Amino acid sequence: VPPGPGRCNGVEVIGAVSATIEDVAVRAGVSVATVSRALRSLPNVAPATRERVLAAAYELDYVADPYASGLAKGRTMALGLVVPMLGSWYYAKLFSAVESVVADVGYELRPFTMTGPGGIERFLLDLPFRKRVDALLVADPLEGPEELERIADAGVPMLTLGARTPFAPSLTIDNVSAARSAVGHLTGLGHRRIAMLGGTQDDPFHFSAAVDRHRGYADALRAAGTAPLPSLSVPADLGLDGGAEAMARVLSLRHPPTAVFACSDEMAIGAMQVARDAGFEVPRQLSIVGFDDHDVAAHVGLTTVRQDVVGLGERAAHRLLGLLDAGERAHQHEIHPTRLVVRRSTGPVAGGAARTEPGPGEPT
C-alpha cells in the first residue's frame, strides 16, 4: 500500500488506531492481566517484568481507556462539582483547588453548571451526574430542601459546600457572623443607610449563603439601632454585572445609601465602577464592603470578608475522597473561619461621627 497523503512524522501514522492493553501485552510478551497490574503498580509483578511492560507501554504511547477500566472497576474515577456558574472568580478558583487535590489520586473533576440549557430545572430533572461520577460536591446553588433531597436521593455520595442540610455532610463558613462583622464595621463608622447587594428572596438559586448574610446584615443594623429596609436589599447575581446592576438600582433611590455591603468582591467592583461613574467618591461619599477577598481586592483597596477558597476547596476534596472509601455514618458539618480585611473602600459616614472602628484582620 503506497503511503497516503497524510502526515507521517516517523513515530506514528496519523489516524492509526491507538494501542490497547492487548498490544502492550503482546509487545512485552506477557498477559494483559500482568500489564494491568504492572501499569497500576499493583503488587505481585516481578521487577524485570514491570520494566518490560513499562517500556512496551511507553513505546506504544499506551494510555488505558478510562471507559473500559471504569466499567470493569465499577467506578467512574470522576467526581462532580455542582456550581451555579463557572465564570465567577470564586467558583473557578474552587474548581481548580478541588481538581488539584483529586487529580493527584487519579480522579478527574467534572463541572455541572446551572447556566447551561434548561438551567436548574433541567439539572434536577435529569440528574445528569448519575453514572458519571463517584461522588458529588454541591456548592451553594440549590437550597430548597426538596432540591437537595432530590440530589441526595440519587444515591451518589455527596458533600455540600456553603450550605448545611440534613441530607448530606457539609462544609460551610459562618455567613451570619461574617456579614454581621462586615456590616458592623460600617455601622461602627457611623453608617446607618446601608444597602446589601446580593440575592435573598427571589434568587433562583436560593443561595442560602445570601439568606444567612442577610441575617447578619440585619443583625448588625439592629444592633446599631436601625431597621433593615427592604428597598435596600437588592437581589442580584454574584458577578461584576450583577453588582453593577444592583448598584444602579440603589443609586436611583430617592435616598441612596451611604454604604453598601456586596455579597462578592466581583459585585463590589462592578458596583464601585457604577457608583464612581455616577459621581460618588469612594469612600468619602460611599463606603463599600465586599466578600471573598478576590485577588484583585488588595489591588483596588477593597474592604472585604476574606474566605479561604483554596483551603475550603482542598478540604472539601479530601472529605469527598474520604466519603468514597469509608462513607460516613453521621453527617459531619464543618465550619471554617473567615475574617474581615479593612482597606481603603470604607470610611466614616460623611458628616457623621464614627463610633468604633475594628482594625484590619479582625476575626469573625
Added chain:
Amino acid sequence: VPPGPGRCNGVEVIGAVSATIEDVAVRAGVSVATVSRALRSLPNVAPATRERVLAAAYELDYVADPYASGLAKGRTMALGLVVPMLGSWYYAKLFSAVESVVADVGYELRPFTMTGPGGIERFLLDLPFRKRVDALLVADPLEGPEELERIADAGVPMLTLGARTPFAPSLTIDNVSAARSAVGHLTGLGHRRIAMLGGTQDDPFHFSAAVDRHRGYADALRAAGTAPLPSLSVPADLGLDGGAEAMARVLSLRHPPTAVFACSDEMAIGAMQVARDAGFEVPRQLSIVGFDDHDVAAHVGLTTVRQDVVGLGERAAHRLLGLLDAGERAHQHEIHPTRLVVRRSTGPVAGGAARTEPGPGEPT
C-alpha cells in the same frame, strides 16, 4: 431481613444498586437489544413495544451507563474544551455557549484548563484528553507551533479558536485590525502615549491573539506618527488582577500614558480601579479601551472591542460536531467580525486637540 436504619422514601431504598439495561429488559419482557433500540429511538421497534420499554425504564429510573455505551460504541460522547482558565468571563461564557450546542445532541463538554497541577507542561506531557473525548476545541492557550502540533498529533479531531495554525482548522477574529481600530480611536482623540496591557513576549501561554493585537496597536501608533515603546507594553494575564497589576506598573513610570488599551474588559476594569485609586480621572486624565464587550462594559461605560463570544462558541461547536461525522480534507479557516463600541471611558487627550473620532459601532 428487617429494614436497616437507612431512609426509605417508598420509591427506592438508598444504596440500592441502580438499574441496568437487563433489568429494564426483564420488566418490559423484551431483549436488551430491543431496549437499547427503543430507548435511543432507533427504527424497527413496534410502537407498542417501545411504549412498554419506556414505561419500564421510567419505573426503574433507568439511565444508560455512559462508560458501557461509550465502550461499545467506540465513542466517548464527550468533547473537550482546552482553555487557559475557566475563571475569566470570556472562557466561562465560551464554555456555556459550546456546551449548550453540544448537549442538544447528547455530548458532554469537558474542560481542560492550564491552571491545574503542572499547568501547561503537564498538559502537553500527558495529553489528558486522549481516550476521553471525540474531538477537541483548543481556545487560545497554546501557540508555539510545537505545542499545537503535539496536540494535533494525538490524533483527536480538533479545531482551534482564536489562533490559526497549519495543524488544524480554525475560527478566529481579526485581532490585528480589531486592535488597530481600538488604538486608532485613541490616536484619533489625540493620544500618543498609549500603553497596551496584556501579554506579548513573556506570556507563558504564547497567547497569539495578544501578539496580533500588539501588531495592531503598533500599526495604529505608527500611523499616527509615533513609535511603540517597550516600556508601555505590559504583559499580564487577562483577569481583573492582571489588569490591576499591569496598570499599577505603567502608572509608576516616569511618564505615565494618557491612554491604555487593555486586552480584555476584565483587565480594563481592574486597571480603571487602580487608576482611579491613584487619582486619575477617567476619561479626563486617562482614556481606557477594553476588549470583549463583557456584560459589565455597558454598565460602566467602557469603550471596547465587541466580539461575539456566544456566536463564536456556537459556531465552533457546530464545526466541531461536523468534524466528527465528516472530517475535513483541507483545514478551513474562518474569520469572524468584531466592532468597536465607543462609550464614556475614552475622551480627548488632556490639552491635546482631537483629530478624528470614529462613531460608536464602527465596524473593524
Added chain:
DNA sequence: CTGAAAGCGCTTACAG
C-alpha cells in the same frame, strides 16, 4: 509471580 477466563453494561451486525 503469572495467566486464563469471567464479567462490567452496553451496542451492533446477523439471522430469523
Added chain:
DNA sequence: CTGAAAGCGCTTACAG
C-alpha cells in the same frame, strides 16, 4: 420487528 451472541478494553478473583 425481535433476539442471541459477539465484542468494546479493561479488572479481578481464581488457579497454578
